[in-house]
Amino acid sequence: MNADNARKACVLLCTLAFGLTSLTASQPALAGSLDVWAITGARIVPVSGPPIEKGTVVVRNGLIESVGAAVAAPADARIVDGTGLTVYPGLVDTFAIVEPDAKAEGPPQQQGPPRGPDRENPPGVTPQRDALDIVKNDSRMEGLRAAGFTTMLAVPKGGVFRGRSVLVNTSGSDASAMAIKSPAALPVAFETQGGFVQYPGSLMGVFSVIRQKLLDAMQYRQLRGQYAASPRGIPRPTYSREYEALIPVLDKSLPVAIEANRDREVLRALELMDEFALSGMVAGGRESWKVATDLKARNVPVLLSVNFPEAPADLDPETREELKTVRDRLDAPGCAAKLNAAGVRFAFQSGGIRSPKQVITNTAKAIKAGLSKDVALRALTLSPAEILGVADQVGSIEVGKIANLVVTNGDLFEEKTKVRYTFVDGERFEYKEEAPAAKPGDASSAAVDVTGTWDLEVNTPEGTQKASLELTQTGAELKGTFRTEMFGSSDVKSGSVAGKKVTVNVGLNVGGNSLDITFTGDVDGDAMKGTANVAGQGTVDFSGTRKPKGGAIQ
């Protein structure tokens, strides 16, 4: 390869690579058509209003610019053909536990012999901890996006006062860029800290810890104020990060989110809020329907877990389960419908389900148990936004709101439905429909014959790149050659046709290195349209037309 070719290779790589980088960059770029999308011809479910059967959503610079049946795609927009697809607001997981990597935590602070119980500094009291320090745009976020979740309330794991939770979008350069609201709520759990070894070792001890800490914070607040007003003659109060973190809760500027599942746990949570005049919500809420009147009376919302109990798979057939256990299990999916009927506000949360897709599957169980689809969708979108005080930013498809969207190929709650695109802060993520693996020689799986020479136009951010693809189809299998002006030709590494869907993988020879490109497209006669995935780094759109028979590339 000569120097000129090397330069050219660089140009193409940069072209492709730059485009991809821009696509995957988590910070919304400042200008340019890169950040303008128009999803056209789609069914739009704004949640804040009635569905639009066929319309367009325009996304610009991370925000929803316009939405409606009569909206036209702006000239500078990249088009997502939404024909046959449905656009929903991005989904929210309203209580997602996050924990720091063991490595990041560093060695345990405690050295020497084990520490005995400590009433003044019990473990688990870390209101000053911040989920913002834990959240990362990692593979978990990738999984959430792939299932249509664009937002989550990140809650630090473990403890009584667990630390500040933060509402984040599921993509962004770092936690700060991802954050929508920080802190969003202060999670509290009635969690013991280790039997006879640590205080609190009992549930009643947990309540004592909570009370004492809130009282201490109240005293601290008073002393702080008194000292600020007139320090002379008063000992300076020792600065406390712990109490500083609790004061917003006492001042009602930050709600508590108390984990409670059994009905009496929920009541204890409500009584605690009453005792200290806290504003807040209940997280978990499995039996909250039994105390719906109490929740309604105080207007306390529930972050309702969809992690419903299931019958043990390995139960000894001779074992008779307690009626209580069986009832609780059968009642759990119906909780949402009952809360809704009672007028209790609620939003769904994963409750520790690791698979985001399973969260939707389980939400469908709540629908089967009597909840309307509309309310279920709302509990995954606008309701969490309202409960967390960010309804002007996320939760529905409305002009000016953050462009968090999920585009599916059908009803969200149908098991078969697949997410095709997720937009987070206007950034598009695309998910291919998994083509059934085509068996070579099996002509029946191919509905079209794509044999011929195709002129391709690849839309990179730096402009359109031309290429051609010469294909020979045998059954569902494809062979052939890929050519570009700059890099010459290379053989198709693998290719297949399933239905009208074509998948072609080529290895582009760039300066002796193979750059892997996978074209996935839908064939309609002599036209082809789809996306090209470059080296697994990201995707760009392409379109192609078949040359009339006998034509050849020059």
Add this chain to the structure above:
Amino acid sequence: MNTTRTHRTKAVVAAVALLASAGASVTARAQQPAAPKEYLIQNATVMTVTKGVIENGSVLIRDGKIAQVGKNLKGSANATVIDAAGKFVTPGVIDCHSHIAVDGSVNEGSLSVTSMVRVADVIDPTDSGIFIGLSGGVTASNILHGSANAIGGQNAVIKMKPNRPVDEVIYKNAPPGIKFALGENPKRSNFGGGGAPARYPRTRMGVEDVIREAFTKARDYKAVWDRYNADVKVGKKTAVLPRRDLQLEPLVEVLEGKRLVHSHCYRADEILMLIRVARDFKFRIATFQHVLEGYKVAKEIAAAGAGASTFQDYGGYKVEAFDATPYNTAIMWKAGINVSLNSDDGERQRRLNTDAARAVRYGGVPEDEALKMITINPAKQLGIDRWTGSLEAGKDADVVIWSAHPLSAYAVAEKVFVDGQLEFDRQTAVRDADARRAESARLVEQEKADKKAKPAATNPDAPAPAPKPKHGLHHDDGCEGGEQ
């Protein structure tokens, strides 16, 4: 309405209402139609406990209270009349030492002084222990913190109303109390540390020191607040708000005579020790609990004005319980101590009447006095005798109808009223237990059929089933907490 369905609904409601283990909601019962407000029990042997025995007597219950006790009483037209001919009516049994109906551990076992924890925070009205005790005629229980520490947590006196809202179960009339413990349990003689560093105290001397130190701190704490309040009163600007200390506040209440001390103990020497400590700090001991060597120092206990709440004839389960004798009850009673018989156990609780009978057998306590030991005496020890513990007009209608003389081994509680509500009826309870079993089987089958019809994707993260509910059973010496 479909008859089958009506029947099923009725069965379910009944099961929910009467069987705690049915897992009813704590509010479910509140939504039920109001039960009859007036009951007239007739033709019974009425053992009032405080006002003698009335043959062919009647008890009239109205609006949760005992309206009248006497002969040939008339109720209003609305009264549900119960013919109790051949049966015996007594006030509800009161258990002065129990650990039922508690969520989580009954011990905050981490520290030697846990006066800040409150049993009332963790009462579980759906615990089957309430139902089981009720079936033995128990209408009120003193739910104590465990005995793992020299100064334990704050108790809660409950009325035995299965599945009622917590508010209705916790007995508001009861003055606050606190658990102390002496001897082997607080010095952790019989228990592994569970990985914990050795905890002070390790000796009986240490137990005394812990209690004295705690009260010294409480006295200082009170002084700090008194000074602050005085400073504020005279408008001193530099007065600095002291900390509210939830550990010391209840001890100040003990010093001020506002909180009852219930102290677990066995040996005579430690009983005398606590009497000295109480004298030095000028507080009263409401009860010595267990107090198996009480017979050795009965005079001193009587002089201190403390009550004794004991096991009738249970001992020998650990070294400090070796000197137990079934005559302890009688000896303490003869010394003039207010004696009650307790269970410390969710099973023994339902047959405290037979424990009272054994007090007659061992040492010759008169029958009426023995009956007092499970009714008015514990009521006095808990400071609730103005409202319950005997059959007197104006008191809470906590009433038991027994099939035979309550001190007979054949006696079973047939109907039990708590606050005027028929909370236990043996006939319907047995029927409802069957209905409950059938319901359980039906639901499991239904669930299986549903799953077969449409197998849902299993969720590997589904929560583990709740651990088997524990009953407030006897906390034997091998147990980590140590109750007795």
